[in-house]
Amino acid sequence: MTPLLMELGAERVASHTESGGRAAGWGRPAIAGEVDLTHGRILYLEDVSVSFDGFKAINKLSLDIAPGELRCIIGPNGAGKTTMMDIITGKTRPDAGTVYFGSTIDLLRHTEAEIAQMGIGRKFQKPTVFEQLTVFENLELALKTDKGVKASMFFRLRSEQGDRLAHVLHTIHLAGSEHRLAGNLSHGQKQWLEIGMLLMQDPKLLLLDEPVAGMTDEETVRTAELFLTLKGQHSLVVVEHDMSFIRRICEVVTVLCDGSVLAQGTLDEVQSDERVIEVYLGR
Amino acid sequence: QSGNTIKVGILHSLSGTMAISETVLKDTALMAIEEINAKGGVLGRKLEPVVVDPASNWPLFAEKTRQLMTQDKVAAIFGCWTSVSRKSVLPVVEELNGLLFYPVQYEGEELSKNVFYTGAAPNQQAIPAVEYLMSKDGGGAKRFVLLGTDYVYPRTTNKILRAFLKSKGVKDSDIDEKYTPFGHSDYQTIVADIKKFSAGGKTAVISTINGDSNVPFYKELGNAGLKAKDVPVVAFSVGEEELRGVDTKPLVGHLAAWNYFMSVKNPANDEFTKKWAAYAKAKNIAGHKDKPLTNDPMEATYIGIYMWKQAVEKAKSTDVDKVIAAMGGQTFKAPSGFTAKMDEKNHHLHKPVFIGEVRADGQFNVVWKTPGPVKAKPWSPYIEGNDKKKDEPDGKSKV
Amino acid sequence: MIKNLLSALFCVLLAASAHALTADEALGIATGDTDARIEAVGKAVAQPDAKTAEFLQALAEDRVKTAGGKVFVVQGEKAIDPVTGAAASLPSDAEDVISNNRMRGEIDTALAAIRLFSPDASQRAQAVRALAGEPDEARLPMIEKALQAETDGAIRQQLELARAAILLASEDPAKRLAAARALADSRSPATRTLLVEKLASEPDRAVQAAMRAALRSVESSLAWAERAGQVFSGISLGSILLLVALGLAITYGLMGVINMAHGELMMIGAYATYVVQGLFQRYLPAEVFGWYLVAAVPVAFGASALMGAILERGVIRYLYGRPLETLLATWGISLMLMQLVRSVFGAQNVGVENPSWMSGGVVVLGSLQLPWNRIVIIGFAAAVLAGMAFLIARTRLGLFVRGVTQNRSIASCMGVNTARTDTLAFALGSGIAGLAGCALSQVGNVGPDLGQAYIVDAFMVVVLGGVGQLAGTVYAALGLGILNKFLEGWAGAVLAKIAVLVFIVVFIQKRPQGLFAVKGRSAEA
Amino acid sequence: MNAIVVNDNIPSPSGGGQGGGSRVEGQPAVVARAAPTPTLPQGGRGLLSRTGWAGFLIALALVCGVAPLLNLVVPEGSAFHLSDYAVSLVGKIMCYAICALAMDLIWGYTGILSLGHGLFFALGGYVMGMYLMRQIGRDGNYQSELPDFMVFLDWKELPWHWALSDSFIATLVLVVAVPGLLAFVFGFFAFRSRIKGVYFSIITQALTFAAMLLFFRNETGFGGNNGFTDFKRILGVTIATPQTRMVLFVLTGVVLLAFFLFSRWLVTAKFGRVLQAVRDAESRVMFCGYNPVRYKLTIWVISAMMCGVAGALYVPQVGIINPGEMSPANSIEIAVWTAVGGRATLVGPIVGAFLVNGAKSWLTVTAPEFWLYFLGALFIAVTLFMPQGIVGLLRRRKDAP
Amino acid sequence: MLTVKTIDQYYGGSHILRGVSLDVPQGQVTVLLGRNGVGKTTLLKTLMGLVPIKSGSIAWQDREIQRLTPYQRARAGIGYVPQGREIFARLTVAENLRMGLASQPASTPVPPQLFELFPVLKQMLHRRGGDLSGGQQQQLAIARALAAKPRLLILDEPTEGIQPSIIKDIGRVIRTLASEGLDGQRMSVLLVEQYYDFAEELADQYLVMERGEVIARGPGTEMQAKGIRQLVAI
Numbered sequence A: 001m002t003p004l005l006m007e008l009g010a011e012r013v014a015s016h017t018e019s020g021g022r023a024a025g026w027g028r029p030a031i032a033g034e035v036d037l038t039h040g041r042i043l044y045l046e047d048v049s050v051s052f053d054g055f056k057a058i059n060k061l062s063l064d065i066a067p068g069e070l071r072c073i074i075g076p077n078g079a080g081k082t083t084m085m086d087i088i089t090g091k092t093r094p095d096a097g098t099v100y101f102g103s104t105i106d107l108l109r110h111t112e113a114e115i116a117q118m119g120i121g122r123k124f125q126k127p128t129v130f131e132q133l134t135v136f137e138n139l140e141l142a143l144k145t146d147k148g149v150k151a152s153m154f155f156r157l158r159s160e161q162g163d164r165l166a167h168v169l170h171t172i173h174l175a176g177s178e179h180r181l182a183g184n185l186s187h188g189q190k191q192w193l194e195i196g197m198l199l200m201q202d203p204k205l206l207l208l209d210e211p212v213a214g215m216t217d218e219e220t221v222r223t224a225e226l227f228l229t230l231k232g233q234h235s236l237v238v239v240e241h242d243m244s245f246i247r248r249i250c251e252v253v254t255v256l257c258d259g260s261v262l263a264q265g266t267l268d269e270v271q272s273d274e275r276v277i278e279v280y281l282g283r
Numbered sequence B: 001q002s003g004n005t006i007k008v009g010i011l012h013s014l015s016g017t018m019a020i021s022e023t024v025l026k027d028t029a030l031m032a033i034e035e036i037n038a039k040g041g042v043l044g045r046k047l048e049p050v051v052v053d054p055a056s057n058w059p060l061f062a063e064k065t066r067q068l069m070t071q072d073k074v075a076a077i078f079g080c081w082t083s084v085s086r087k088s089v090l091p092v093v094e095e096l097n098g099l100l101f102y103p104v105q106y107e108g109e110e111l112s113k114n115v116f117y118t119g120a121a122p123n124q125q126a127i128p129a130v131e132y133l134m135s136k137d138g139g140g141a142k143r144f145v146l147l148g149t150d151y152v153y154p155r156t157t158n159k160i161l162r163a164f165l166k167s168k169g170v171k172d173s174d175i176d177e178k179y180t181p182f183g184h185s186d187y188q189t190i191v192a193d194i195k196k197f198s199a200g201g202k203t204a205v206i207s208t209i210n211g212d213s214n215v216p217f218y219k220e221l222g223n224a225g226l227k228a229k230d231v232p233v234v235a236f237s238v239g240e241e242e243l244r245g246v247d248t249k250p251l252v253g254h255l256a257a258w259n260y261f262m263s264v265k266n267p268a269n270d271e272f273t274k275k276w277a278a279y280a281k282a283k284n285i286a287g288h289k290d291k292p293l294t295n296d297p298m299e300a301t302y303i304g305i306y307m308w309k310q311a312v313e314k315a316k317s318t319d320v321d322k323v324i325a326a327m328g329g330q331t332f333k334a335p336s337g338f339t340a341k342m343d344e345k346n347h348h349l350h351k352p353v354f355i356g357e358v359r360a361d362g363q364f365n366v367v368w369k370t371p372g373p374v375k376a377k378p379w380s381p382y383i384e385g386n387d388k389k390k391d392e393p394d395g396k397s398k399v
Numbered sequence C: 001m002i003k004n005l006l007s008a009l010f011c012v013l014l015a016a017s018a019h020a021l022t023a024d025e026a027l028g029i030a031t032g033d034t035d036a037r038i039e040a041v042g043k044a045v046a047q048p049d050a051k052t053a054e055f056l057q058a059l060a061e062d063r064v065k066t067a068g069g070k071v072f073v074v075q076g077e078k079a080i081d082p083v084t085g086a087a088a089s090l091p092s093d094a095e096d097v098i099s100n101n102r103m104r105g106e107i108d109t110a111l112a113a114i115r116l117f118s119p120d121a122s123q124r125a126q127a128v129r130a131l132a133g134e135p136d137e138a139r140l141p142m143i144e145k146a147l148q149a150e151t152d153g154a155i156r157q158q159l160e161l162a163r164a165a166i167l168l169a170s171e172d173p174a175k176r177l178a179a180a181r182a183l184a185d186s187r188s189p190a191t192r193t194l195l196v197e198k199l200a201s202e203p204d205r206a207v208q209a210a211m212r213a214a215l216r217s218v219e220s221s222l223a224w225a226e227r228a229g230q231v232f233s234g235i236s237l238g239s240i241l242l243l244v245a246l247g248l249a250i251t252y253g254l255m256g257v258i259n260m261a262h263g264e265l266m267m268i269g270a271y272a273t274y275v276v277q278g279l280f281q282r283y284l285p286a287e288v289f290g291w292y293l294v295a296a297v298p299v300a301f302g303a304s305a306l307m308g309a310i311l312e313r314g315v316i317r318y319l320y321g322r323p324l325e326t327l328l329a330t331w332g333i334s335l336m337l338m339q340l341v342r343s344v345f346g347a348q349n350v351g352v353e354n355p356s357w358m359s360g361g362v363v364v365l366g367s368l369q370l371p372w373n374r375i376v377i378i379g380f381a382a383a384v385l386a387g388m389a390f391l392i393a394r395t396r397l398g399l400f401v402r403g404v405t406q407n408r409s410i411a412s413c414m415g416v417n418t419a420r421t422d423t424l425a426f427a428l429g430s431g432i433a434g435l436a437g438c439a440l441s442q443v444g445n446v447g448p449d450l451g452q453a454y455i456v457d458a459f460m461v462v463v464l465g466g467v468g469q470l471a472g473t474v475y476a477a478l479g480l481g482i483l484n485k486f487l488e489g490w491a492g493a494v495l496a497k498i499a500v501l502v503f504i505v506v507f508i509q510k511r512p513q514g515l516f517a518v519k520g521r522s523a524e525a
Numbered sequence D: 001m002n003a004i005v006v007n008d009n010i011p012s013p014s015g016g017g018q019g020g021g022s023r024v025e026g027q028p029a030v031v032a033r034a035a036p037t038p039t040l041p042q043g044g045r046g047l048l049s050r051t052g053w054a055g056f057l058i059a060l061a062l063v064c065g066v067a068p069l070l071n072l073v074v075p076e077g078s079a080f081h082l083s084d085y086a087v088s089l090v091g092k093i094m095c096y097a098i099c100a101l102a103m104d105l106i107w108g109y110t111g112i113l114s115l116g117h118g119l120f121f122a123l124g125g126y127v128m129g130m131y132l133m134r135q136i137g138r139d140g141n142y143q144s145e146l147p148d149f150m151v152f153l154d155w156k157e158l159p160w161h162w163a164l165s166d167s168f169i170a171t172l173v174l175v176v177a178v179p180g181l182l183a184f185v186f187g188f189f190a191f192r193s194r195i196k197g198v199y200f201s202i203i204t205q206a207l208t209f210a211a212m213l214l215f216f217r218n219e220t221g222f223g224g225n226n227g228f229t230d231f232k233r234i235l236g237v238t239i240a241t242p243q244t245r246m247v248l249f250v251l252t253g254v255v256l257l258a259f260f261l262f263s264r265w266l267v268t269a270k271f272g273r274v275l276q277a278v279r280d281a282e283s284r285v286m287f288c289g290y291n292p293v294r295y296k297l298t299i300w301v302i303s304a305m306m307c308g309v310a311g312a313l314y315v316p317q318v319g320i321i322n323p324g325e326m327s328p329a330n331s332i333e334i335a336v337w338t339a340v341g342g343r344a345t346l347v348g349p350i351v352g353a354f355l356v357n358g359a360k361s362w363l364t365v366t367a368p369e370f371w372l373y374f375l376g377a378l379f380i381a382v383t384l385f386m387p388q389g390i391v392g393l394l395r396r397r398k399d400a401p
Numbered sequence E: 001m002l003t004v005k006t007i008d009q010y011y012g013g014s015h016i017l018r019g020v021s022l023d024v025p026q027g028q029v030t031v032l033l034g035r036n037g038v039g040k041t042t043l044l045k046t047l048m049g050l051v052p053i054k055s056g057s058i059a060w061q062d063r064e065i066q067r068l069t070p071y072q073r074a075r076a077g078i079g080y081v082p083q084g085r086e087i088f089a090r091l092t093v094a095e096n097l098r099m100g101l102a103s104q105p106a107s108t109p110v111p112p113q114l115f116e117l118f119p120v121l122k123q124m125l126h127r128r129g130g131d132l133s134g135g136q137q138q139q140l141a142i143a144r145a146l147a148a149k150p151r152l153l154i155l156d157e158p159t160e161g162i163q164p165s166i167i168k169d170i171g172r173v174i175r176t177l178a179s180e181g182l183d184g185q186r187m188s189v190l191l192v193e194q195y196y197d198f199a200e201e202l203a204d205q206y207l208v209m210e211r212g213e214v215i216a217r218g219p220g221t222e223m224q225a226k227g228i229r230q231l232v233a234i
């Protein structure tokens, strides 16, 4: 992808956001399997609730994300952030509510694998990589390509795919470690590897659950920069507790508390909100 | 033949599920061989037993047979217990023209030139037992439960018995046929059913339950209060060894049919049981050194080995064809007290039939016996078409 | 026993002039062909005296021998003459008197007839039951006489039923009618057979109706008994499955060791029971023999627990975190243990007796006999379960076991002596397997293959219940037990077993983590 | 293509935040140095290494050339003669090795322990056995077209499931189709319900156990407990001759080697890595966009079919097939061979099958009363001292210096 | 006081810790910094005895402990908060806390202060540990280590995933623990932390690791002056 293309993409995103998606989507036919962005929303949750043994982890949560947006989500421990991601990726089925990807795809009707194939990628709060495979193989598996059985039997890495893989390896500071078993990496290295896998997967929507936990400050900065380059082309939902990181990347911050949205706005707005200070930031 | 010895193969499971029954046959065979060697062996040569363990695994029986015959070049094999193991071995002994002595009661329907059957055919065990049950002394049973483990020997035996009972005018509704899986250990329902069935008239149970399930069956029977005088059970696979594992006090009066019981009194048996006791002690055979027991398949093994020895001596060779020819008509003064004779043609023994009632000490009281040895009918006349069968194996080996 | 009989006879003697047993009679009863012997018994019992009863009792207990036309009764070490009661010396060529089933049946009936007049109520009750089986007109006077003398209500009722059964064949329709009405109270299957048989030939309308009513009542009580019997046998099978699975619920369910040697640990418990039985037989007086089982319980537990501890220390502890390898190692262990038992005890089964207090059963609902050994095992299983549940859920050791098995190294960092906890836990699971073996010795084989027969079932129960879920194990065991027994009554043992297995396969589809699945996130962690 | 490309020069964000909890202040933007393109391993570099191919070809030559020569041409007295017994033994073990290989695919690589593979083996064997029974023709005990056991059960005609048994071609198809179909149906439901780990293992065990009981029944129509034996001919050729046996031997060897290559191809392809990923973290695989059900089902069915073929080759060589092959213990043994040899190594399971069965054959003769101690001790020793199995140990030896 | 002398540690063939020496003085907070994968966690694991050391010695309260098992070290008064939470997923919160008391006599209660610090744990006492959110689990892990009132507290990135307000509380607590302990006895604290500001604020001593070696050390007050932040970053 060339810088030119990136620019074009950014323009498109801009028109999306300005017109609420209408301009960009006007008159475009909905293509099956393609995410339909006519309503200017790549992700749309409404009145979602889920409870575990009577405990309401998500309570009438409504939220939407625009294409190309980088949205940060903060909130106290146990607010339901991870659970929300579980719902979006099909891991947890909500008791009530609707979850749409674009304006046509009802995510509640799809399995995890299908959701992933549609273009929603996820990094888990606890780093999960394939411990018995090498770093290289981890990335190769994540690579965006036909994920069918037959295709993987006959799969050969094309050279541009290889280049991309090499780039990602470099980005995640694991160049030179590609033959190590992922299980032998340190905690922070696994975090990076998982981000790398997400990059390889090239999803339309990235869900990142505490991506910089356990990273050094320097790496936090790098991650922030990485996310900023992704923004525009991709939609990102980032959950973090690291305020400096959020400050670096985010315009709109959503605060979740007790399973629903407590506040939303710029970081400064949110940070001065008394309720947010009370439940989350502390004095 | 290698050197000065004649090798004989002993093919009994020493591990796996059948070890329970077969191990002692291996020891019996070794005892007989030791005896024969002590008296100078056969044709002036000592016998050398080759013991292998087919581990209750049927294909392994075939493999071991081939090994015994081609690697060790044994002159004869004494072995097998279950019919399926015999059937697995059969093609190999026929192909290689070997000799197998099979010492266990079985369902018949088979004759092979290369096999000598020293256990009972159905007419030497099952039929007389049922006749006894129907007699006045046997309780005059009118209804029958045919209870067995679900495999070929019980199925076949019961098929023959059903035909036999029919010929005696027993209605189908008075026969209840029941099977349990191998290793079945919970006989509550079965015993309850027998109880229910027996309310309909004088009932007897004919059990072809396989070795291991007998203990739970008899324990249940004892505790459920079914007494032998009300509902006698006659078993074809329960001998002294099987009763070792049961408290026999509640079972007194239940029956078994065999061609030999340890308790029969005659000089030949005295000698046999004494020899066995001494041998078990000398060889430190677990279980038997403290409580030596003999049973029908042991006797059949013993007879088999001696008859083979006599045939070899008659043929003056261990050559299989010559030995086969010499086997017909061999006689042996068996521990049963009768002279067992190898039929001239059909490779089965003429044997007496005993019906025994269980005693409190786990032995049997003989309550009935045939006046003399009975000729075996491997092709049961109660099965359609068998009347046309020749009562001898095809002359040629069946390749 | 003998004393009771004597006093029973005393009553009889009041009624009829007794006739003393003669040597010829004794010989006639003991020898000859069965028909003649039975006739001789009949004659002797017509006017029995104490000696006759004593002699019959000895016959029933196989204590009679003959030699040279003389009859001897063996009493312990000595022999006595049945006629004179004088001590006699037993000739060395004396032969056992062998009674076959038919003979034994006659002797029992004769003894029952005598016992009908015993002062001991339980003796009388037993005698009535023995006589009720086959209605025989010849016994009518005896029963009526007994009825006159009887004071115990329950026995009276039984006697009346016995009389009714006989009277059903009476010439007099009125008597038949009364008999049919009386029989409605009976709960014995024999009554049903009798009613069905007599109904076919009954000419009188009213009697027919009464018979039909009686039949309905008998049948319904029989049906209840049958259903209750089925439930009981299901619970009983379930309790055995539970015992078999409980130990595995620890070693496998909690500790994650795919313990293929679990069955062999049960086998060790069973053999320990056998050894204790042998020691009691050899070294302790016969009166206490019945308690061998009580002594065997801790010994079985200890033996298996010790073996478990040795295995854990020697092999298993090197395999934590590699559960699939434990499959291989414990498979090897199981082969070795089986062969060890074959070498030591022989390949054949060994005999373990039910102590007398566990033999026989209790009769409920008229026709249903619940065996004591099964009742005791149900109780035993419940006790073991309660003990284990307490230990696991309520004690510190239980907490440590659960903690250690979830995260060994962190538990260690918290100050748990993980090595000791592991050994204790594995020994506990093994010990419970030993207890199961001890219980199994009372209902089944004790042989080298004992464990193999149960290992598949044990794993199925634990897995069906949900690994690590004690409550699940309990439900799975009882559920499978009852399901199996109901299906068996309906489709036979083989198909029932197949159906149960298929049921498990299908059920797991619905509940892929077993009956009591851990839900939520913690399931993955 | 909308791929993510990470620029080497990441633009530095404008202005760090000043708020509370800020971690990074006044940091210079980090500029990553241009990375030298790392050398990347290429998938599918070739199935085997050079020594691997050499070994493979030697094995092929042994099976196809040397063994027949030593058995059929070299005279019996010679020291180089290969006995019929050895031929039948090795032939049998090669069938087991195929099973172990199949088990390795599903257990070693995919992490699914099947305790029911004996069932697929037996089914393949039964299909072949039915054909062989029909080949007996009228030479059975009862001189009927029907197999003896049917005559004995008073059956007058072949039951429906015997319909295709007289066609060799149909038999060849069914040998893979029957186990394959059963595996497909079973696997489809089981994997779809997300049955995993020991739950899966146990229901496979229940399945084979139920099948064993079913086949024990005479009514089922497969000869009950005795199964099928006393075969006479295959494709019209007498079965019990050294020549036929040698043909079967060579065929088994070739099939084993072919399956080895095929498995090798499967696991070195990306397909194999997905399987391993499924083994390590199935849910992560889903979030990568793979449908693990398909993958598991594919390898499961392939594995079952391989076992079926092994069973079909086994039956004419050992001369008997009966429900005992479906006993749970037999299936466990397959897993044992695989573990002894080394899981996830492909060569390992083959070595394991040969070692365990070879030891069994040898010890049951030389130490009939003690062989279980040796075998048991072997299993314990392997787990304790060779966690990766025998092949794993050899590998470590090689890697050490 | 904990004294570590020139320890070396290997994973298979690779040399992870190279002659690491350090002291953790009584009643002080020692902070260990370093980039990802330099061996911080490994070092802490060797202190707990979870991985063996090849050479060197570890002394705690003048007693050599490098031969002791982890549980013996725990009983000697060392508490550990592992990286990645490592709570007992299928035990309840209450049971997790009781596991933390394993080194104490059976009747020891859970110190009530813990619930003041982490109120959420009180609410969720009977929920299974594995069902908690990431941050809740982290709080539980800290509480579990504190339950036994250790004399030396080893924390591996304790703030990971915890909301800012509680991080502040944790900071305050660590300070108090070092100076007063839970029951008046001062505690030594060894803290591995990526969150530099948090670390700097707490540090009485600091250590910086790089590729398995300690490359810088000194009193906390000098951190700023010595440019430790940059040292860790580059």
Ligand SMILES: Nc1ncnc2c1ncn2[C@@H]1O[C@H](COP(=O)(O)OP(=O)(O)OP(=O)(O)O)[C@@H](O)[C@H]1O
Pocket: A052, A053, A055, A056, A057, A075, A076, A077, A078, A079, A080, A081, A082, A083, A084, A125, C519, C520, C521, C522, E127, E131, E132, E133, E134, E135, E136, E161
């Ligand atoms: N299976 C479950 N059973 C019970 N409670 C649960 C379960 N899963 C989640 N919860 C509860 O739901 C709430 C939301 O959890 P979630 O993991 O979504 O929080 P979070 O916002 O991601 O928190 P954190 O910032 O700590 O990661 C928590 O209180 C948690 O304890």
Ligand SMILES: Nc1ncnc2c1ncn2[C@@H]1O[C@H](COP(=O)(O)OP(=O)(O)OP(=O)(O)O)[C@@H](O)[C@H]1O
Pocket: A183, A184, A185, A186, A187, A188, A189, A214, E011, E012, E016, E034, E035, E036, E037, E038, E039, E040, E041, E042, E043, E083
């Ligand atoms: N089990 C293992 N086997 C082999 N190497 C390992 C193992 N665990 C860790 N390593 C390696 O040892 C090095 C040190 O790891 P360690 O976990 O101690 O790092 P760390 O400093 O704690 O990093 P982080 O800040 O990411 O947690 C890393 O390079 C890691 O890849």
Ligand SMILES: NC(N)=O
Pocket: B081, B082, B083, B084, B104, B105, B106, B107, B153, B237
């Ligand atoms: N032949 C028998 N008893 O299987």
Ligand SMILES: [Mg+2]
Pocket: A081, A082, A083, A125, A209, E133, E134, E135
């Ligand atoms: Mg979270």
Ligand SMILES: [Mg+2]
Pocket: A186, A187, A188, E040, E041, E042, E083, E156
């Ligand atoms: Mg770390």
